[in-house]
Amino acid sequence: MRESEFHDVRWIEGESTSILLDNGKIEDINTNYGNGCGVRALCGGSWGYTSSEGVDGIDAAIKAAIELASDVNKHSPREKVTLASYCEPNVDTLPSVKENPRDVPVEEKVELLKDLSNNASCKGISSTSASYSESTLKVHYTNSEGADCEYELTRVGFAISAIASDGAAYQIGRESNFDVCGYEMFRDPEILEKAQSAGKTAVDLLDARQAKGGKGPVILDPELAGVFAHEAVGHASEADLVLEGSSILADRIGEEIASPLVNIIDDPTLHKFGYYPFDAEGMQSHKTDIITDGVLNSYLHSRETAGKLGGVSGNSRSQGYSAPVVRMSNTYVDNGNSNLDEMLEELGDGIYLAGTRGGQVNTGEGIFQFNAEKGYIVENGEIGYLVRDVSLSGNTLEILKNVVLVGNDLKMHSGRCGKSGQAIPVSDGSPHLLISDALVGGVQ
Amino acid sequence: MQNYDIGNKVLEFANKYGADEAEVFISANQLTSASVRRNLIESARNQQSHGLGVRVVKDGAVGFASTNVFNRLEETVKSAIAMAKVRDSDEDWKNLPSNGKYPAVNGIFSKKVNELALEDCISLTKEMIDGVCSFSDIIAPSGSFSRMVSNQLIMNTNGVEVEEKSTAVSGFVDVITTSGLPSTAYDFRISRDLDIDFYGIGKEAANLANSCKNGVSVESGQKDVVFHPFAFSDIMESSFLSSIEADNIQKGRSSLTGKLNTDIAARELTITDNGILDGGIASSISDDEGTPSQSTGIIKDGLLKSYIYDSYTAGKEERSSTGNAVRGSYTSTPSVGTRNVVFDHPASDIISEIKDGVFVTNVIGAHTANPISGDFSVEGRNAFVIKDGQIEKPIKSLMVSGNIFELLRNVKGAGDDVRMVGSIITPSIWVSNMNVIG
Incomplete structure (x- = not known):
């Protein structure tokens, strides 16, 4: 056997169930049991992965x-990799599971989805779709430095979408929640309110006007501002992107890159959807202050990037048996002091953008584009009529500097983040943000 | 155990536990890849996946379960049946597909790709990096080479037994300029055969980033836009393709409901869903539930000619499936999806015909479109001004928005640069009256 400096093994065992209800009828019901392993080996500066x-x-x-x-090292050698040092994690922060979802009969889960669908079906809704998912994952990590640790994590969640149609046009409203907990999530009546809100959004959007594109001041709601924190800032702070030369945040540690009101944090220890006790390299998860009072404080690291740039690793993650990559966890803009009324008054005339239909970012050039679910025209500090098909785009560093007020109403949203072809659970959030100048795209 | 033996075992268990019909889908994939970080190969990977999904029908209800642990076949069949029992009998359910006459499909498996050694993979990856380095002040922050060998078997209790082996090879590279304001670009090729110019991938990406340095701004307004195959396929995939899927039609989630044989596109535009295209990435002799693949005309002479169906949605309308059952992996049930989608339009020298417009190479944010209304708003990347029949300066930033159904009517022409962008095959497309925000 040839020699390597380091190797590690992640053994994963998982069990999951998902149910999809379409217009009140079961469309798909599906269980999976699987296991497998991902193995890494390091030889000089080259990695092998199976x-x-x-x-x-x-x-x-x-x-x-x-x-x-060893083959890559022989045919295409790279500068030797020095991993940041390893220490065994404490696995004592696991979230509690009050009600194991596996103990709940499938029939009850189907009833739950029917309830959600009914709550989303207000007048004007032509169809609904509701999905449920649960999974239990056991992860066992060992490496050639003697590490040996494991954890088991249960995740549950639901998504509901409602479509409103007046015969000619269609609009969608969506809500979802995913978390690291047990079936107790579904005992909270708030989830039915979420379903109602999906229905209401779709119906309201049918009558919404189309927005006019242009530059001006905007308020972002916590969901859209959270997407900005994750997509535009969080990704650019991933140290692998910094090292490879595709981050606008490279060489800016210690620099004031944002308004002094801005604090952005990544915290995998929070019991939110992006939680993990240790990362895919067996390193203890920990909170990272990415931006503190407007100053870029830290990147997010793997052992390789921490070894190279200095810093603390703990953000290597992977989907299933895939190779670990530097990733975010629960990423948010921390609370400031303003309330929404003050922000609306300060805005005067502008647009209030709410919700998200996703977005994309070019971390190298620091350019992003997000579509809001909806927007409200604000006149004289008063929220006015609803507009749809609105997007926000611009330059990450300009937007960060243009934050003039930060709300005190931080809210997190759960979702999945894609990078390197892998989707992993994350959450992001923010309080309301007032931005003095941004490019809003509309249809007109 | 061989896949056939596993399949037979699963069907036996299904019979034993009282399934009226059963299907097993087994896939075994071997992915070999190399990834690039900052002009150097960082890692080589070998990823094996082998698993199966079982679909059973019991009293008119369908259940599904999957696993990759082959000593748990019996438990897996039992959980599929347990899932079916939770559901009510579905009167729309007809049958699993029966054994059909399968077409011959060419160019799906390449012996050369199958036999590529790791050393070959490394040297092809290096060629791609060399292409990038043929320009000074440009690097490849990331990139990848991959080679996939797949083996898929579908068997059911109605006599379907389809096995197919396929290969695919692809190269992808991101590039960025290292002096002045950053300018980025990417290029990508995929093929079933070893016929990709890897050096060319790197060189074209670098050339594009180089020509996008020092972008200017453009005035907002209604303009002619030429979409490169990358931009056009990205927008089509996110805002149009789901509206021809029969389940969306049947559930009232498509703007094309009730529009068969009506005028929905420019007269010279043809769109075909082709599951048997020579060398197509989504080509195979059968779809993912064993229905023979076929070619289906979607839009011809501007008219909407057909939707696409799997066996379930076809059964609802008492018609035959178009061979459009697709699965993400063995862990999921089949659902309606496109195969290779081919856009055809008579080619001409379109740039020379445009007085005032923009050329958009790729877009970001296409997936944020509203797939039902067809409204989209995207950021155009690697875009250029078109002035008096010439491509001129690069554009720093612009948004392009519109509605996909209006776009289809406003197609004015196409280039001769047909390209296979994954499963979408299209030339550059010229569209008038697009809303451009500078």
Whole structure:
């Protein structure tokens, strides 16, 4: 067997159930049980990675990973990688599961989805779709430095979407919530309110006007501002992107890059959807202050990037058996002092953007584009009529500087984040933000 | 255990536990890849996946379960049946597909790709980096090479037994300029065969980033826009394709409901869903539930000719499936989806015909479109001014918005640069009256 400086093994066992209800009828009901492993080996500056499903041959997978690493090192060597030092994590912060979802009969989950659908079906709604998911994941991590740790995590969640149609036009309203907890999430009547809100959004959007594009002041609601924190700032703070030369935040540690009101944090220890006790390299999860009082304070690290740039690792994550990548967890803009009324008054005339239909960012050039679910025209500090098909785009660093007020009403939203072809659970959030100048795209 | 033996075992268990019909979908994939960080190969990977999904029908209700642990076949079948029992009998459910006559599909498996050694993969990846480095002051922050060998088997109790082996190879590279204000670009190629110019991927991406340095701004207004195949396929995928899927039609989630044989597009535009295209990334002899693949005309002479169906949505309308059942992986049930989507339009030298417009190479944010109304608003990237029949200065930033159904009517022409962007095959498309915000 050839030699490597380092190798590690993640053994994962998972069980999941998902149900999809369409217009009140079960469309799909699905269970999965699987296991497998992902193995990494480091040789000089080259990594080898193997993954295989099923129970066979961890030893063979380690041997194959070492061979891959050593082949790359031979044919295309890279500067030697020094990993930041390892220490065994404490796995004592796991969230509690009050009601194991596996103990709840499937029939009850179907009833729950019917309830959600009914609550979303207000007048004007032509169809609904509701989905439920639960999963239990066991992760066992070992490495050649003697690490040996494991945890088990349960996740549940739902998503509801409602479509309103007046025969000619269609509009969608969506709500969802995913969390690290048990079935107790569904005992909270608030989820039915969320379903109602999805229905109401769709119906309201049918009558919404189309927005006029242009530059001007905007208020972002906590959901859209959270997407900005995650997409535009969080991704650019991932140290792998910094090192490879595709982050606008490279070489800016200690620099004032945002309004002094802005604090952005990534915290995997929070019991939100992006929670984990240790990362995909077996490192203890910990809170990172990315931006403190407007000053760029830290990137997010793996052991490799922390070894190279200095910093604390703990943000390596992966989907299933895929290779670990530097990722966010629960990322948010911290609370400020303003309330929404003060912000509306300060805004005067402008637009209030709410909710999100997703977005995309170019971290290298620091440019982003997000579509809001809806917007409200604000005149003289009063929220006026509803507009749809509105988007926000611009330059990350300009927007950060243009934050003039930060609300005191931080709210988190759960979702999945895609990078390197892997989707992982995350949450993001913010209080309301007032931005003095931004480019709003509309249809007119 | 061989896949056939596993399949037979699953169908036996299904019979034993009282399933009226059963289907097993087994896939075994081997992915070999190399990833690039800052002009150097960071890692090589070998990822194996092998698993199965079981669909059973019991008293007119369908259940599904999946696993990758082959000594749990019996438990998996039992949970699929338990899932079916939770559901009411579905009067729209007809049957699993029956054994059909399968077409011959060319160019799906390449012996050369199958036999690529790791060393070959590394040297092809290096070629891509060399292409980037043929420009000074430009690097490849990230990129990847990948080679996939797949083996798929579908068996059901109605006699379907389809096995197919396929290959695919692809190269992707991101580039960024290292002096002045950053300018980025990317390029990407995928093929079933080893016929990709990897050096060319790197060189074209670098050339694009280089020509986008020092972008200017443009005035807002209604303009002619030429969409490169990257931009056009991205917008089509997010805002149009779901509206031709039969389940969306049947559930009232498509703006094309009731529009068959009506005029919905420019006269010379043809759109075909083709599951048997030579060398197509989404080509195979059958779809993901064993229905023979076919080619289906979607838009011809401006008229909407057909929607696309899997066996369930076809059964609802008492018609035959168009071979459009697709699965994300063995862990999911089949649902309606497109195969290779081919856009055809007579080609001409479109740039020379445009007085005042923009050329958009790719877009960000296409997935934020409203797939029902067809409204979209995207940021145009690597865009250029078109003035008096010439491509001129690069544009720093612009938004392009509109409605996909209006766009289809406003198609004015196409280039001769047909390109396979994954499963969408299209030339550059010229559209008039697009809303551009500078």
